[in-house]
Amino acid sequence: MEILEKIKNRSAKVGVIGLGYVGLPLAVLQAKTGYHVFGVDEVEAKVEMVNKGHNYILDVVDHELREVVEQKRLEATTDFAVLRQCDIILICVPTPLTRNKEPDISAIVKVLGHLADHSHPNMLVVLESTTYPGTTEEVILPALTAKGLTVGKDLFVAFSPERVDPGNASFKTHNTFKLVGGVTETCGEVAKTFYEQSIVKIFPLSSPRVAEMAKVFENVFRSVNIALVNELTLLCDRMNINVYEVIDAAATKNFGFMPFYPGPGVGGHCIPLDPYYLAWKSKEYDVHTRFIELAGEINENMPYFVMSKLQRILNQRGKCLKGSTILVLGVTYKADIEDPRESPATKVMELLQNEGANLQYSDPYTPSLILKGQEYKSQQVNAELLQGSACTLILTAHSAFDYQLIVDHAPVVFDTRNGTRQVKHHRDRIVLLST
Template identity: 50%
Template sequence: MTPTDPKTLRSGPDFDRDLAQSLRNRIADRSARVGVIGLGYVGLPLVELFASQGFTVLGFDVDESKVVRLQAGESYIGHISSERIQALRDGHRFEASADFSRLSEVDAILICVPTPLGTHREPDLSAVIVTGRAIGAYLRPGQLVVLESTTYPGTTRDVLRPQLEARGLRAGGDYFLAYSPEREDPGNPRYSAANIPKVVGGWDPTSGELAQALYGAVVPSVVPVSSCEVAEACKILENTYRAVNIALVNELKIVFDRMGIDVWEVIDAAKTKPFGFQAFYPGPGLGGHCIPIDPFYLTWIAHTYGLHTRFIELAGEINTAMPHHVVDRVISALNEQSKPLKGSRILILGAAYKPNVDDCRESPAVELMELLQERGAIISYSDPHVPALPPLRGYTIRLESTPMTPETLESQDCVLIATDHSLFDWDLVVRHSRLLVDTRGVTRGRVKGVNTTIVGA
């Protein structure tokens, strides 16, 4: 398809008002067609949400294997069943494509692409830029473009918008531009895209109002803010808040351990206070696509303004160091058993970054595998949600999950708990492991085997 020159489509002084009203009407009667770019842990739930509310959705992804699977009604995300994808396909509400020229067919384009960190922990917005160029090649007057990918304040205005406007269209007059941060929490049984309030900030008032109307058609609560930058900063604040508090309990865990105090008991006691305290829990490090990354986006943009976010940077250092702390605890525990790390058989329980999902992005469990393997340990892992480690940015380790049986546990020099999946039989683990290093506090109060040594980490 050859891109149409957008300038030839303009029709007079009321052009922008007519375009806005037309899109407003199409959203209201659900005849607007929604495009979602990036069909992963954020994009696919968004597809399901809009399709379930009566919109026709066209999903885009550069990974053609994903497109093929979705077209066949097959899911590749653990908490979204294939039956749900097949129902969307059977209802003729969803189609997947790798042909980005079809962007001209949709009325609203929602961008859900990865925004990872680069080698030096700088923002990597290459996916946003490439996606913006792809949209810009086929952008037509009257379309609404919304960025959902987590990023620093100013990205929608200064990074995405120039890519969209390469052929002459202008935000707020020819097309409409907004930012609405994703708030997806994979595997959360209580909250999903359908019931989480949606923050929306527009490039201009009309763009903001149209984005509010679009999301308001599918979620019970929309929170309008004054600009794209405020919406971008909101997402950064949400995840930096969590990262800083997790860093606090990670540091306290190390301090309390040295003092002979059980940090889990301390947290259990503190959270009985009905005000002024929210429980956060220590672990082997941060995982997922947001919390380990977003604070570094904020520190980077702060540096461009000549500011240093010392408190946030310190939290990042603490959380980043946790896998190394866990490795040190494993080495120390093996030494107590008169065994070196090199040549020891270590089973990692859990590969996903959090319980009951198959998402391994930025998982501290994978970093632990690589760190221990680099030091000569013989590594295996067991995870009922992750049958094989997927290719992961920055990691080279490739393993398949080992069934967790008494024989497997007993054959290990050390069992390391990295992820506390509810499918794990923790009593079995405690009974049959000789040396158990617990980073999640799940073994507290359980009956040990006669030869079991448990070490917190």
Template identity: 50%
Template sequence: MSTAAAQATAEPSAETARRLALFRDGRPLIGVIGLGYVGVPLALAAVKADLPVLGFDIATARVAQLNRGESFIRHIPAAAIAEARASGRFEATDDFARLGEPDAILIAVPTPLTRQREPDLSFVENTARAIAGRLRPGQLIVLESTTYPGTTEEVIKPVLEATGLRSGKDFYLAYSPEREDPGNPTHGTRSIPKVVGGDGPAALAMARALYGRIVVDTVPVSSTATAEAVKLTENIFRAVNIALVNELKLVYGAMGIDVWEVIEAAKTKPFGFMPFYPGPGLGGHCIPIDPFYLTWKAREYDIATRFIELAGEINTEMPYHVVNRLAEAVDRSAGRGLNGARILILGVAYKKNVDDMRESPALKLMALLERRGAVVDYHDPFIPVLPPTREHGELAGRSSVALDAATLGRYDAVLIATDHDAVDYRLVALHAKVVVDTRNACQRHGVTGATIVKA
């Protein structure tokens, strides 16, 4: 029998068995680092499973808000946070000296890209160093942040083992990718299976035991790198298919064919087709970013990810296409160019019915329009003021304008970038000089007219 096979079949030590029993049947304290769009739902799901949670975040104001039972995320009701606080099973803190308290620490921090489209693991690295400062024997550490295959073992493990403690012997290390879909009314944290990969069989068993109490099912894979690859594959699949329909939008548009009508008809096929929809560009914390984590890592193996990179090029080009279509519409409607034109962006969240602006293509559209001399305002019922962002800090502090007949009449064009259901599209079409619709929102709400242009 090989050494690896012997280790896989060996009886766990008494200490390992005790820790496994704690995660399977006991009351382990769960630490969640990063109380954002992933960390808060994860913490609430653990509380629902009758597990105590200590949440960590560097934002003092956010910590105070959560401890008051308030929500800063629209699709997470304050009542859910208040209930978790009232149960006595949830507390938020900015005191990272308390990282020695939890039995398991789940890491849900951002993994953005640099301006050069390379992975920025600074949040992960800083978190690993913070944990290492308080790491104690028996703790389970799980990374949930999306990243390239190898991060858990190549980045986190060395930092933690620099303490003298050893993974699989003194502490346990695993990776389980977040699968959060903000605002999805059908699939919440607890109803979505969790893929789990461990650094060794003991870590895998413990992570499965813990998550098995929080979510509907766990899906074990052979390693942390495999689990990391699963997450990238899920989002690359979406990015590539969105690029495909974006390209079809350009081709069919040149032919006078409505791509939205094509997709609606095609999706009636009960097999072999899955509908994806075009838009003004990619947004959110996953799809615009994750593919480039793999393309970056693939260079280490001298492999060119041409298919993924082509999809990235097509999706990145979409905001420029939209601005050109808008310029054409303004020229036909008002007989002028974009320089000095007043444009209203309708919706700045990255997807409908949420207040999440991460990587929103609307910000890119605003920047491109202003670069061409346009005067740009926005309306979004869920984002009253634009927060600071990594790429478009110059837009921070701007306020959403009211959406009424008088306001609409002041603009040369209205550009629908996000199709919130709360917007009165009939009002928009009735009073706007021209509407450029990147989401097919008007037609989906039964609104038609000569002033509506699809882009």
């Protein structure tokens, strides 16, 4: 088979559509493997940076990007016409929610419009974007076969979900199990052969639907368990029990327990969104996923709980939230990364804005932030800044913060992430989510 030979001898040309947190690392990996890669993105700034060898994604190694660009193995462009030259297309575009929390796959549909213009026989098309089960067969396949191509013969289609964990030093794309579900057995074999060239562990599946369901299930699993511990936190707060001590105690059991930790909400591109993709699709089959939807509600309520508790903390000290200076530490969705997507810190800060608080923040990964049209700039954490704040609110526990310094100088620290767990002195100034 012609495409298999091209894959094995690395003469196949690869088009990666979307150069974000998923697409750019994948493009660099395929270029390192020996393929000629075209990275396609509508954002000119990204394209210019890639072509200059300038990195903007934490999980991409600077010198690796520079090398594949200098060696002409990776080119970026805004012109979708390059897809005509490609044997393999990897779709890595965003799949957010609408304002009504319904799936928004408009970016995928837009890509399909371009593929309709530039597709050709013997092309492998793989969707990597997370989506609801059925998307590959119900949306991708009809669009690609409209020109008369026959799937499994001169067109090969598969779903292989991204499993990027931003900031994870141990597991990158190349050493994380890669799920592959082809529309036909031949499609699956072609896709498997392609990914085997660059990824250590391939897990073939019987269909795209299985792969799609597995991906959303992974994230629903996390959402539900985080919601469980968040709800436990609400109870522990009422009962004056330290929820972190409870979790650590339960985690001493050698079997049957997996620790999850509470926080001010959930963030990132997957966990806040994917449960709604599955819940939306389930209604088509008259199944109401109440458990999954309830988990989403609990997690979404956590910023409001943080606000309520912050007001109590200030009231106990004779202050009101309106007009008080609140210093927020950490605004990305998790520690030690630069990714702000769906960060619960953003929601908490917007609520603080609404209540008339004087907002300041510090985050080594986010030099500036715009909330409701107002720009904020990250401040250097020092004694003066801490002492001038009515409360220091830890929303993301970056390792770069000096937590003992923070507790030494802040009048009170509301720590929603247990970042201060190693602090030895002045612990009476620390308030946790459930104390």
